[in-house]
Amino acid sequence: MLGGLLIVWLLAGLLRPLHADETRRRLRVPILMYHYISVPPPDADRYRLDLSVTPDQFAAQLAWLRDNGYSAVSLDDVYLALTEGYPLPPRPVVLTFDDGYADAYQHAFRLLREFGMTGTFFVITGWIDAGTPGYLTWAQAREMAAAGMSIQSHSRTHPNLAGADCDYDCLVYQILGSVETLEAELGTRPRFFCYPGGRYDQAVLELLPQVGIVGAVTTHAGTLHVSDRLLEMPRARVRGTTTLDDFAWMVQTWRE
């Protein structure tokens, strides 16, 4: 009798619906940060070289992830894990691509599909609107979204959002403007933001939730996330000089 009651009580606990609660959760999930996935042009300066991972390097990294049992998850998955205890696969990793360069479609999307993985692309909506050469088009972004890629906001024109450079009207234009453009172009309202140049301040942190942004990624280095700092998630930067050993260490070992 008592045993039966105990089982009923345990089951009731297990079946209780998950919901956002006050629990402070901490998770280790490497959020990899990429920029260009292409061979840099011959006249590339050191910044471009540093920001460029070649398609061959990227393919080797995806093969390493696959061979070592990693699953590419979305930022929505990480958000739900942190806020509701939603279960993630055993070795989760998020692949993010900043700026929405044309090679995001040409190489990143192509290779992710080849490996059956998904990525999150932070795009600059004003530059797509303007048809800026070297950047994604809306048709490409729609095709990527339809194939399971996540397209999120990296502002309208990539300014420094922190401090006096961008007042309240500028923040609304840059943040809400890009969110509404993405919603109009893709049919889904973005929920994640990436700070241009990694810069933000208190005014930015206060505006994001007001326009429906639930999480944001920074250029702070790290792999650990906490549920009360969803707007300041650190990432693991993959550089042109990152060897496969460096990559394996970042994904597997680095705890910070």
Ligand SMILES: [Zn+2]
């Ligand atoms: Zn950027």
